[in-house]
Amino acid sequence: MLCFAVWRLAAFRPEGDSLLICGAADLCAAGVLFLACLPLVKLPTVRGRVLSRVTGGIGAAVSAGIFAVMLWEAADSLRYSFPDFYSAPAVIAAAGAGAVYCASMGLRGCARAACAAVVMTLVVLALLMAGAGERFEADRLHLAVRDARGQFGREFLRALVRSGEIPLLVILRGEVKAPGKALAVWLGGRALLSGVVMTFCAGVLGEFSALGIPVDSLSSYSRTSVIERFDALVLLVWVLCTVLGAAGAAAGAIRCGKTALGRTEIAQSDHT
Amino acid sequence: MDKYTVSPQAGENIDGLCKLMGGSADLNTAQAELCGVRCAVASIEGMASAELISELVLRPLAALAPLAEGDGKRLYSLLTEGALLTADRKLPADLREAASLLFSGFAVVFVEGGGAAAFGVQGYDRKAVGEPSSEHNIMGSQEGFCEALRSNISLVRRRMKTPSLRLEMLTAGNKTNTDICLCYLSDRAESSLICDIKRRIRSVGLDAVLASGTLKPFLEEKEGVGLFSEVSATERPDVVCAKINEGRAALLIDGTPFALICPSLFAENFRTVDDACSKPYFVILMRLIRYIAFFFAVMFPGIYVAVANYHPEMLTLKLLLNLTASERSTPYSLFVEMLIITVLLELMKEAAVRMPKAVGSAISIAGGLVIGDAAVKSGIISSPLLIIVGLTATASFVIPGLSQQISALRLVYICAGGTAGFFGIAVVSAMVMTNAAGMNDRGIPYTAPLLPFIRSGAADILSRKIRRRLEQEHTVVSDYRE
Numbered sequence: 001m002l003c004f005a006v007w008r009l010a011a012f013r014p015e016g017d018s019l020l021i022c023g024a025a026d027l028c029a030a031g032v033l034f035l036a037c038l039p040l041v042k043l044p045t046v047r048g049r050v051l052s053r054v055t056g057g058i059g060a061a062v063s064a065g066i067f068a069v070m071l072w073e074a075a076d077s078l079r080y081s082f083p084d085f086y087s088a089p090a091v092i093a094a095a096g097a098g099a100v101y102c103a104s105m106g107l108r109g110c111a112r113a114a115c116a117a118v119v120m121t122l123v124v125l126a127l128l129m130a131g132a133g134e135r136f137e138a139d140r141l142h143l144a145v146r147d148a149r150g151q152f153g154r155e156f157l158r159a160l161v162r163s164g165e166i167p168l169l170v171i172l173r174g175e176v177k178a179p180g181k182a183l184a185v186w187l188g189g190r191a192l193l194s195g196v197v198m199t200f201c202a203g204v205l206g207e208f209s210a211l212g213i214p215v216d217s218l219s220s221y222s223r224t225s226v227i228e229r230f231d232a233l234v235l236l237v238w239v240l241c242t243v244l245g246a247a248g249a250a251a252g253a254i255r256c257g258k259t260a261l262g263r264t265e266i267a268q269s270d271h272t
Numbered sequence: 273m274d275k276y277t278v279s280p281q282a283g284e285n286i287d288g289l290c291k292l293m294g295g296s297a298d299l300n301t302a303q304a305e306l307c308g309v310r311c312a313v314a315s316i317e318g319m320a321s322a323e324l325i326s327e328l329v330l331r332p333l334a335a336l337a338p339l340a341e342g343d344g345k346r347l348y349s350l351l352t353e354g355a356l357l358t359a360d361r362k363l364p365a366d367l368r369e370a371a372s373l374l375f376s377g378f379a380v381v382f383v384e385g386g387g388a389a390a391f392g393v394q395g396y397d398r399k400a401v402g403e404p405s406s407e408h409n410i411m412g413s414q415e416g417f418c419e420a421l422r423s424n425i426s427l428v429r430r431r432m433k434t435p436s437l438r439l440e441m442l443t444a445g446n447k448t449n450t451d452i453c454l455c456y457l458s459d460r461a462e463s464s465l466i467c468d469i470k471r472r473i474r475s476v477g478l479d480a481v482l483a484s485g486t487l488k489p490f491l492e493e494k495e496g497v498g499l500f501s502e503v504s505a506t507e508r509p510d511v512v513c514a515k516i517n518e519g520r521a522a523l524l525i526d527g528t529p530f531a532l533i534c535p536s537l538f539a540e541n542f543r544t545v546d547d548a549c550s551k552p553y554f555v556i557l558m559r560l561i562r563y564i565a566f567f568f569a570v571m572f573p574g575i576y577v578a579v580a581n582y583h584p585e586m587l588t589l590k591l592l593l594n595l596t597a598s599e600r601s602t603p604y605s606l607f608v609e610m611l612i613i614t615v616l617l618e619l620m621k622e623a624a625v626r627m628p629k630a631v632g633s634a635i636s637i638a639g640g641l642v643i644g645d646a647a648v649k650s651g652i653i654s655s656p657l658l659i660i661v662g663l664t665a666t667a668s669f670v671i672p673g674l675s676q677q678i679s680a681l682r683l684v685y686i687c688a689g690g691t692a693g694f695f696g697i698a699v700v701s702a703m704v705m706t707n708a709a710g711m712n713d714r715g716i717p718y719t720a721p722l723l724p725f726i727r728s729g730a731a732d733i734l735s736r737k738i739r740r741r742l743e744q745e746h747t748v749v750s751d752y753r754e
Contacts (some may be wrong), residue, residue: 078695085582086695094692098699102706109710112723116705225588232583232694239698247706 018089019209020141021148023198027191029159033166034187040170041179049262054260061170063252066164069248071096075240081216081231095243102247103254107175114244118189121237125197128230131222140206141199152165164249171252202238276367280344282312282382288367289314299374308333308342310384316369319377321395326653327576328358329379329391350492350722360392372449398423404507404529406672412545421451427509428455428524434518437461442473445481449528450486455512460519460573462750464716469521469534484530487523491534493713499677499704502713504536510545519748533715535749537720539733541673542566547736556735565670569678572664574697576657579604582693595628598654607690609653613661614686616643618679621665712754720752 004104074095075088102110165186173179201214204221211217227233276292279285286301293299298319303312314454332355340347352363362378364370370380370388373514377394401423404416417424425439440454452473456466469491476490484505491503506512507529512522515533525534527688542562547555578594580584587595602609620639627635647653668678681704688696711718721729729747737745 054614082582085693090692094699098703101703104707105710108717109706110714112709112717112719113705115723115725116709117702118626128554164486220585227586228588229585232579232586236694236698236701239695240702243699243702244706247702 001032013020015077017196018148018151019202019205019214021151023194025152025155026159027162027194028152029156029191033160033163037166037170038180038183041173041183043170043173053260053262056256056261059256060253060260062167063171063256066168067096067099067246067253069162069164070242070249071099071201074242074246077213077238078235080213081235084127095246098243099246101131102244107172107248107251107255110244110247113240114248117237117240117244121241124230124233125193126236127224127227128219128222128234129197129200131224131227131230132200132218133220136200136203136205138203140203140209165245166248168252171244171256174247175255218244274366278364278366278370278382280385282384283312283470285367285370285382285388286312286314289302289371289380292367292371306337306347307340309337309340309344311337311346311347312372312382314382315393316374316377319375319396320379320393324393324395325379328393332357333381344383344385348383348389351381351383351386352389358391358393358549358568362390362392364388364390366602375449376451394422396420396735401427407506407508407511409545411549413508415509415529417509417524417529418527419527421453421524424509424524424529425453425455428512428522429512431509432457435655437516440470442470444473444487445478447479448481448483452481452523454521455516455524456521457516457519460517460748461521462519465519465521465535465750467554468631468714473523478720481525482527484523484525484528484532487525487532491532494711497707498711498718499681499707500538500674500711500718502536502711502718503532503534504540504673505530505532508545514545519542519750525721535602535716536718537716537749537752538708538718539722541671543732552735552738559734565667566674566678569664569668569671570681571612571685571697572667572688573660573682573688576660576687576689577607577610578689578697581690585595595654595656598656601651603652604653609657609685610661610686610690611683613647613653613657617661617665619678624660715753716749717752717754724754726752 020147049182071092075086075091078086078091079088102113169176169179169186170184176182197215202209205214205217208217216231219234222230276288279288283303286303288297289446290299298317299314301312302315303310305311313325313329313333335353336350337347338348339637340520352361360378362373364373365382370390373390374380377392377396378390379393380388380390382388398420398477399418401415401418403414407416415427415545417427418662429439434457436458438454438456442452442454443449444452454466454469454473470653472490473487476487478486481487488501488503488505492498492501506515512524512531512533516522520533520535523534525532542559544558550558580599584592591668599606604612620635623635623639624632644658648655648658664682668675668682671678684700685697688700690696691698709717709719717724720726722733728745729752731741732747736742
């Protein structure tokens with residue numbers, strides 16, 4: 001789930017003039033989803049042959065949809081950031097194949113690898129911020145923007161629609177040891193990650209932070225004595241998180257598909 | 273009556289053995305009448321010591337014969353119950369069992385009217401216990417396993433003087449009947465682990481078990497799926513003792529100096545015997561070096577190709593200009609160059625392993641100086657690329673336990689980096705990470721204690737425990753079970 005958060009953060013395109021307002025809307029949407037889904041993830045798994053097959057079919061369709069959206073957004077963002085190299089069909093095929101392979105290794109393997117991917121992301125973000133730290137100016141964090149409410153509302157609705165990890169957690173609740181705890185970790189992690197990165201982006205990029213993909217812009221501003229630009233490193237961790245997130249969706253689709261076809265297997269994971 | 277049942281006639285038993293073994297040339301037999309009782313002795317040349325047979329079997333047999341007063345049954349009873357000839361004595365139920373004991377270096381005595389008794393008089397040629405050839409260290413033991421199973425068992429027993437050390441003999445191989453010794457500590461290893469290993473060894477359907485590696489696939493949970501192996505091999509008795517002290521099981525296999533240990537974890541590849549003898553801060557430094565070496569050996573050539581082809585903006589201007597200048601003179605693309613030189617490196621490594629020692633220096637000169645230097649001078653390969661390949665080759669020798677995986681993954685990463693840059697590297701990394709993290713050996717995750725994070729074992733990843741914690745806490749591998 002934190003992979004989803006990283007995936008969304010790294011490809012986040014604000015709609016409006018202020019990145020901070022968009023970021024706040026994104027976090028509020030996460031909070032609302034948390035409150036709405038907390039009772040859902042505690043629901044017992046569906047019993048009854050017909051009902052479980054029907055819910056399995058719906059779950060498989062939703063998971064497959066999340067999988068497709070993730071790959072599509074990956075291709076779209078890569079085409080935006082690296083227009084010379086990556087064609088959309090090749091990206092979707094390669095990332096899709098990788099995600100399906102990861103899913104075939106089991107949800108446990110995906111969850112453990114996702115933990116490592118999130119740690120790698122944190123390291124890269126720390127390097128990125130260290131490299132761009134000297135350009136940070138608190139004056140650029142101006143919140144006085146026109147139509148703040150409208151911007152907030154639009155971004156809030158967009159964030160609600162794009163939170164694919166929540167339905168996935170509800171679908172896979174039977175395989176997660178403590179889904180409530182996972183949801184809390186997700187909310188905390190997402191709030192911290194988004195809050196810090198978006199504030200930093202706004203502080204470094206100023207009014208340009210609301211254009212394009214802010215993390216991508218920040219990565220091209222950041223430099224250290226060894227690495228001149230961080231675009232490629234951000235791409236690395238972002239694709240890693242995308243593939244693992246998509247693998248989670250694929251695993252959900254496989255599991256629900258099995259339920260729909262009357263073949264189930266239960267394995268528990270306590271990872272977020 | 274079964275034709276292989278031990279007959280009351282000593283001569284018939286010898287004939288039966290000859291028939292069973294097809295008149296094998298190495299079967300030595302002798303028959304004599306001692307004080308009116310016909311006796312026969314059989315042994316296998318080269319497996320039993322002639323000196324020991326004479327000292328421990330023939331001479332006492334001759335001394336006991338007068339006491340039996342011509343009664344074969346009494347002589348047999350004196351031989352088996354009234355005297356202590358050797359510590360290793362068995363009573364074969366039939367000729368098949370007698371033959372099997374003969375192959376293990378026993379001498380079998382048939383007493384007319386009595387029965388058969390086998391005495392352990394092993395005396396085969398064996399390589400002396402020497403230094404381990406592939407696992408060197410500075411401050412630890414310099415003894416390594418040899419090919420003789422009994423010697424290897426004694427090497428373990430000498431270091432583990434506790435009654436809880438269990439040494440159970442098993443056999444595998446329909447034709448070779450290879451002896452395998454399962455070692456574990458009864459108060460540390462889980463009984464489910466031991467039962468599972470025994471079941472797997474018994475189910476081995478191979479005709480020949482001639483090397484420890486032959487058994488590896490039979491002990492792995494998902495054979496063929498995992499990139500890494502949950503079963504590790506070592507030729508150091510001190511490593512075997514350390515591992516069984518952590519609740520693992522070791523298999524010593526006759527005819528091979530490598531013991532198998534299961535379950536094995538990824539982080540263990542980065543530990544050495546010397547870690548226990550060094551200061552904790554130095555252990556941290558060395559472990560970091562080993563992790564960096566693994567990263568370098570696997571990913572560095574792929575990253576170099578990806579950066580140079582797809583993401584040159586990462587590099588500083590001076591470095592970029594230098595690389596461009598050196599690459600301009602070469603005829604092939606960087607990706608092809610890297611593939612060629614990496615395949616050449618693997619080729620030379622393979623040659624170095626297989627070639628006779630006498631021509632070793634010739635290969636080093638031909639490979640290192642002639643090919644390397646000439647390739648750069650003639651403009652086929654650029655010098656930065658050669659530096660990178662040299663660096664990765666050196667790094668790959670730091671972790672010998674993962675050499676196979678390093679070689680294979682390096683090529684995969686070069687292809688991924690060469691065809692799709694960091695995107696390809698990320699996709700392959702996700703697959704490799706999931707493959708490793710998804711491995712569970714009898715419920716114990718291969719990537720534990722890091723993934724999943726287990727606090728009690730996490731300190732062991734980068735450092736070793738300090739003296740007080742070593743005394744107070746004892747981590748066994750089953751603590752990592754999910």
